[in-house]
Amino acid sequence: MSGAVKQDYVRPIDFRNGRVDMSHGSGGRAMAQLIDELFLAAFDNDWLRPLNDQACFAVPAGRMVLATDSHVVSPLFFPGGDIGCLAVHGTVNDVAMAGARPLYLSATFILEEGFPLADLKRIVESMAAASREARVPIVTGDTKVVEKGKGDGVFITTTGVGVVPEGVEVSGDRARPGDRVLVSGTLGDHGVAIMSFRENLEFETTIRSDTAALHGLVAAMVEAVPEVRCLRDPTRGGLAATLNEFARASGVGFRIREKDLPVKPAVHAACEFLGLDPLNVANEGKLVAICAPEDASRLLVAMREHPLGRDAAIIGEALEDPHRFVQMETALGGARMVDWLSAEQLPRIC
Amino acid sequence: MKYVDEFRDGELARVLAGRLARAVEPGRRYNFMEFCGGHTHAISRYGVTDLLPKSVNMVHGPGCPVCVLPIGRIDNAIALALERGVTLCTYADTMRVPASGRTSLLKAKAAGADVRMVYSAADALRIARENPAQEVVFLAIGFETTTPPTAIVILEAERQGLENFFVFCNHVLTPAAISNILESPQVRDIGTVPLDGFVGPAHVSCVIGSAPYEYFAEEYAKPVVIAGFEPLDVMQAVLMLVRQVNEGRHEVENEFSRAVTRDGNARAKALVAEVFELRRSFEWRGLGEVPYSALRIKSRYGRFDAERRYDIVYRSVADNKACECGAILRGAKTPKDCKLFGTVCTPENPIGSCMVSSEGACAAWYSYGRFRDEEAAA
Ligand code: SF4
Numbered sequence: 001m002s003g004a005v006k007q008d009y010v011r012p013i014d015f016r017n018g019r020v021d022m023s024h025g026s027g028g029r030a031m032a033q034l035i036d037e038l039f040l041a042a043f044d045n046d047w048l049r050p051l052n053d054q055a056c057f058a059v060p061a062g063r064m065v066l067a068t069d070s071h072v073v074s075p076l077f078f079p080g081g082d083i084g085c086l087a088v089h090g091t092v093n094d095v096a097m098a099g100a101r102p103l104y105l106s107a108t109f110i111l112e113e114g115f116p117l118a119d120l121k122r123i124v125e126s127m128a129a130a131s132r133e134a135r136v137p138i139v140t141g142d143t144k145v146v147e148k149g150k151g152d153g154v155f156i157t158t159t160g161v162g163v164v165p166e167g168v169e170v171s172g173d174r175a176r177p178g179d180r181v182l183v184s185g186t187l188g189d190h191g192v193a194i195m196s197f198r199e200n201l202e203f204e205t206t207i208r209s210d211t212a213a214l215h216g217l218v219a220a221m222v223e224a225v226p227e228v229r230c231l232r233d234p235t236r237g238g239l240a241a242t243l244n245e246f247a248r249a250s251g252v253g254f255r256i257r258e259k260d261l262p263v264k265p266a267v268h269a270a271c272e273f274l275g276l277d278p279l280n281v282a283n284e285g286k287l288v289a290i291c292a293p294e295d296a297s298r299l300l301v302a303m304r305e306h307p308l309g310r311d312a313a314i315i316g317e318a319l320e321d322p323h324r325f326v327q328m329e330t331a332l333g334g335a336r337m338v339d340w341l342s343a344e345q346l347p348r349i350c
Numbered sequence: 351m352k353y354v355d356e357f358r359d360g361e362l363a364r365v366l367a368g369r370l371a372r373a374v375e376p377g378r379r380y381n382f383m384e385f386c387g388g389h390t391h392a393i394s395r396y397g398v399t400d401l402l403p404k405s406v407n408m409v410h411g412p413g414c415p416v417c418v419l420p421i422g423r424i425d426n427a428i429a430l431a432l433e434r435g436v437t438l439c440t441y442a443d444t445m446r447v448p449a450s451g452r453t454s455l456l457k458a459k460a461a462g463a464d465v466r467m468v469y470s471a472a473d474a475l476r477i478a479r480e481n482p483a484q485e486v487v488f489l490a491i492g493f494e495t496t497t498p499p500t501a502i503v504i505l506e507a508e509r510q511g512l513e514n515f516f517v518f519c520n521h522v523l524t525p526a527a528i529s530n531i532l533e534s535p536q537v538r539d540i541g542t543v544p545l546d547g548f549v550g551p552a553h554v555s556c557v558i559g560s561a562p563y564e565y566f567a568e569e570y571a572k573p574v575v576i577a578g579f580e581p582l583d584v585m586q587a588v589l590m591l592v593r594q595v596n597e598g599r600h601e602v603e604n605e606f607s608r609a610v611t612r613d614g615n616a617r618a619k620a621l622v623a624e625v626f627e628l629r630r631s632f633e634w635r636g637l638g639e640v641p642y643s644a645l646r647i648k649s650r651y652g653r654f655d656a657e658r659r660y661d662i663v664y665r666s667v668a669d670n671k672a673c674e675c676g677a678i679l680r681g682a683k684t685p686k687d688c689k690l691f692g693t694v695c696t697p698e699n700p701i702g703s704c705m706v707s708s709e710g711a712c713a714a715w716y717s718y719g720r721f722r723d724e725e726a727a728a
Contacts, residue, residue, distance in 0.1 A: 259360070275708075277395075325721040332363045332581050334397020336718040342697030 013037050018117040025111065025145030038121060039141060042128035047104070047139035055139035057104060060163050067094035068159040074348040076123065076153055078197045080189075080208030081284075083156055084126035086350060089213045089284060090235070091158040092134050096215035097231045097287065099170035099222050100162035105131060107141040107158050112151035123154060134213040136160065162215075167226050174229040175250035177320040180296035182289045184217060184303055185210070185311040186262045187239055191281035192270045194349055207266050212285030217308045221289065224302030230290035233283065235350055240279040240338045242288050243326045246318075253321025256338070258331040260315045279328075280341045282349045290318065359582070366585045367401040373592045380406045382591050383681050384549040385528060387414030387709025388579045394718035396581035406588060410714075412527050412636055412679040413551060415492040416443045416707035420633045421667040423520055424449035427489050430518065431455070431463035434660055437481065439466045439474035440489035443707040448700055450667050455489075471496075471503040478507070478515035487656045491520045495553040497645065498618040501625040504647065504654050518656035519647050522632065524554050525562045526643035530634075532570045536682050545681065547591040549584065550576035552606050559614025563602045571600045578606040625651055633666055635703055636679030675702035678711050685715040686723060692716060 013033060023030035040048060047055040069090040076083045088105065095102040107127065111120065131138050138158075164170075189210040196207060214233060221228060230250070234242040239261075243254050263278045271278050285308065291299050296314055303309030316328075326338040374380065384390055390410045393399060399408065412418055424447050431438040438455070445455040445467060459465040464484075468474050471488055478486035490500045500517060507515045528548065550563055555576045563574040573594035577587030587605045594601060604610055625648060632644030647655040656662065669675060672690050677683035685691050685704070695701040697713055704710035708717065 323721065323724050325724070327721055330395075330397045330581075331360055332396040332398065332401065333360045333367075334400035334581075335721075336395060336397045337721050339717040342713075342717075 013117060015117045015121045020111045020113055020115040020117060020120065020145055022113055022145055022147070025143055031143065034143070038124055039143075042124045043131065043138045043141075045137040045139065047137065053140075055104065055106070057139065062166060063164040065095050065098045065100040065162045065164060066159070067091055068157065069094055070155065070157040071350060072152070072155050072348050073194065073350050074152065075194075075197055076119065078209055079193045081211040082123055082126050083154065084123035085130035086211050086284060087156040087158045088127050088130035088134060088136070088138075089211050090350060091160040092136055092213040092215055093233045093287075095160040095162035096213075096218040097170070097233055098162070098164055099168040099218060099228065099231060100164045101219065102134070102136045102160050102162040102215050105136055105138045105158050105160045107138050107156060109141070109143045110151055110155040111143065111145045112153055113145055113148040115153050120154065127156075130213065134215065136213075136215075165222060165226075168222050168228075170228060170231050172230050172232060172246050173249035175246050175252050175290045175318045176229070176292075177252055177318050178293055179229060179290050179318040180293055180314050181243070181254060181256060181316045181318065182291070182296065182300060182303065182312060182314050183239065183262065184214070184287045184289070184309045185285075186264045186267065187234075187283060187286065188263060188267045188271060188276075188278035188281035190284040191238070191276070191349055192267045195274060195276075196270060207264065207270065210283055210285035212308055214285065214287055214308060217287070217303065217306045220302050220306045221299060225291055225295045225299045227295060228289055228291045228299060231287055233287050235282050235284060237341055238278070238280045238282055239288060240277070240326065241340055243338065244340050246288075246290060247324040247326055250318070251324065253319040253324055254316055254326045255319055255329065256316030256326070257329045260313055262311045262313050279338055284350060293317070362582055363401055363585065366582065366589065370401075370406070370585065370589050370592065371403050373589060373596070374403045374405050375596055378405060379544075380546050380592055380595060381409055381544045382406065382547045382549055382588060383409040383411045383531070383545055384584070385411035385413040385524065386549075386551045386554070386579075387417070387707065388552060389549055389577065389584055390414070390711060390714050391709045392579050392581050392584055394714040398581050398584055401585060402588060406592070409545065409681040410678065410684075410711040411548075411681060412531070412634065413493065413524065413554075414704070414707050414709040414711075415496070415522070416441075416447055417675065417679060417703045417710045418522060418527075418634045418636060419444070419447060419491055419520055419703065420635045421449055421669065422633065422665050424455065425667060426662050426664065427518060428453060428455060428458045428463070430487055430656065430660060430662075431465050432458050432461065434485075435464075436485045436487045436516075437464040437466060437477060438487050438489060439468045439477060441469075441491070442467045444489060444491060446700060446706045447703050448706075471499045475503045475506055475512075475515060478512055479510065482514055485514050485516065487516045487518050489518050489520070493522060493524050493551070493554050494557045494622075497521045497626065498557065498621050501621040504625050504651050505621070507654055508651065515654060516656040516659050517647060517654055518662070519626070519645060521626065521645045522634065523643050523645070524551055524558070525566075526640055527634065527637060528563075528566055530637050530640045530643070531680055532566060532572070534680060536680065545572065546595050547573040547575070547600075549587050549591070550574045550602075552577060552579045552583070552609070555606065555610040555614070557615050557618045560602050560604050560610055560612050561614075567600050567602045573600045573603070575603045576606050576610050578609065633664075634679075635669065636676040670701050673702035675704040675712070678704055685712040688712070692720060
């Protein structure tokens with residue numbers, strides 16, 4: 001009796017031609033192998049490595065933030081990104097919009113039987129890259145497999161925790177009449193990129209999704225203006241939905257100016273063609289900020305100094321209005337309302 | 351982009367607004383109907399009314415394809431999808447139009463019907479080609495602009511020998527609707543709807559040309575100015591109408607000469623004539639039965655006609671009693687005259703069709719204009 005214990009040979013997963021099957025969610029050896037060779041290999045970090053069912057970490061003092069977001073975008077790969085990086089950015093941004101510094105993420109995958117492992121690998125690696133770049137590790141997770149026809153490839157849910165710096169108090173109900181409204185960049189890029197790529201819309205454009213993690217920009221903004229009142233990333237429903245949410249929560253109205261809205265010419269043209277309004281189209285790497293009038297120019301400078309805020313602009317102000325209407329001065333010189341979108345115009349955009 | 355923005359320029363708009371202000375005669379009121387939903391939408395979305403003199407009143411017309419589709423036809427489409435098991439393809443707005451018993455195609459879809467949202471007739475044809483075992487019906491709606499594309503898919507289906515593709519044709523005609531309004535007692539005799547002129551359709555006129563309006567201008571002594579869908583087009587057309595009224599003229603003028611000719615698009619008209627023929631009568635929501643106002647598929651292409659294939663029987667269904675869509679589509683009322691507006695009836699829960707399409711008068715007022723009600727009240 002001597003020597004090392006002989007390890008059983010395990011055939012590596014075939015990431016080239018293999019497909020997800022029911023055993024990958026069974027809790028058995030196949031699942032353990034998928035976790036090892038795919039998720040652990042990609043996300044590798046000290047919290048994940050012991051392969052516990054949870055992650056244990058130290059909590060800094062102060063107020064914590066918790067946010068969760070599910071991703072069902074179709075198609076899974078689109079110009080400028082994929083469901084993987086989108087799932088990281090989406091939750092990092094949700095945490096950041098409290099003015100917080102995101103610390104950790106969890107990720108849950110719902111896989112459909114038959115989904116190509118090559119695609120899954122590409123998605124997981126994109127998530128890992130996004131998480132590394134954002135410096136927010138994925139510290140725990142879960143995988144389930146559903147029968148063919150019961151899902152659509154892959155759905156990903158991510159949850160994030162973060163901590164709010166001392167003295168920062170950001171919330172959608174804090175807008176006051178006279179406050180200024182700022183956006184961090186061009187509107188509608190993500191939605192138009194997805195639309196242009198959908199199979200039943202053979203529409204070509206050079207627009208790419210703006211998907212990005214905004215916590216760096218938020219940190220710079222909060223440092224420059226700790227009193228910033230509201231932050232939100234205008235995803236589904238676009239700027240129109242976000243301003244209506246702020247109006248409702250804060251009990252104010254808004255008036256914005258169409259000529260000050262940053263919109264890329266190609267997005268404008270595509271919206272024209274598709275009968276969409278850039279105000280209603282989703283963004284994944286932009287934010288809307290509300291601050292007191294005296295802080296606006298300082299905030300704008302801080303935003304423009306950050307690469308993700310280069311095209312930032314002051315687009316309007318909050319008004320006293322018991323009806324909480326969002327109005328817009330049109331480029332033509334008239335006025336109109338900017339309402340929520342009533343129907344699902346772009347299903348499964350994120 | 352450049353092209354689009356030139357027609358929305360704020361500077362130009364101010365110049366035009368100045369000209370309009372100088373053109374209107376003091377003490378005179380001008381009531382113009384914009385026939386098209388496209389114009390209704392442009393006026394609301396760009397706030398054009400703010401730039402018009404107070405004495406100019408724009409009346410919305412019936413030119414919103416989704417709005418004029420009667421309940422009975424939607425009921426027919428729902429029955430096709432739910433009871434006959436076809437794949438029903440249609441435009442997004444049509445899916446939300448309220449049908450009998452608070453149903454809609456959207457609700458039928460949720461109940462398991464195979465209803466697909468498409469962006470064009472060609473999308474529907476593609477779905478049929480890709481699913482040969484499934485019967486696919488395209489619910490075709492719209493005025494003269496959308497008719498040629500429907501003709502093309504029928505001809506294509508024949509060329510490709512498709513046996514599972516059908517069209518449920520609901521195409522309607524603009525001139526018939528305009529005469530119906532001008533003939534209506536409110537306009538003709540009682541004068542409760544004072545109309546001094548029409549802003550004529552943009553895209554429809556690209557197809558049919560400006561000649562068909564000459565009859566109205568002459569017979570009913572109403573000026574018509576055909577206008578593009580850009581807000582500056584609308585302002586320019588209003589200016590031309592004001593001048594005609596001042597000078598006592600009633601002619602057909604063409605503001606949209608960059609796209610519209612007197613005779614229209616000969617190729618498109620030939621396509622339509624090849625595939626479609628006039629119906630003796632067709633029900634419009636709001637206008638009721640209008641003679642010779644719609645098209646059906648010729649018997650030569652009868653095998654693509656869903657009405658024949660499924661023996662569709664049409665049954666007229668009355669609108670919700672409180673809904674004023676009918677009067678609104680005739681220009682006799684405005685959304686504010688409806689008790690349900692903004693309370694029971696909203697874009698999320700439309701009671702009438704005018705609240706569905708963004709070209710509908712109620713939806714346009716709800717989404718873009720209703721803050722003015724509060725301004726007026728204050
Ligand atoms: S508000 Fe609704 S119910 Fe009233 S007329 Fe308009 S669509 Fe009909």
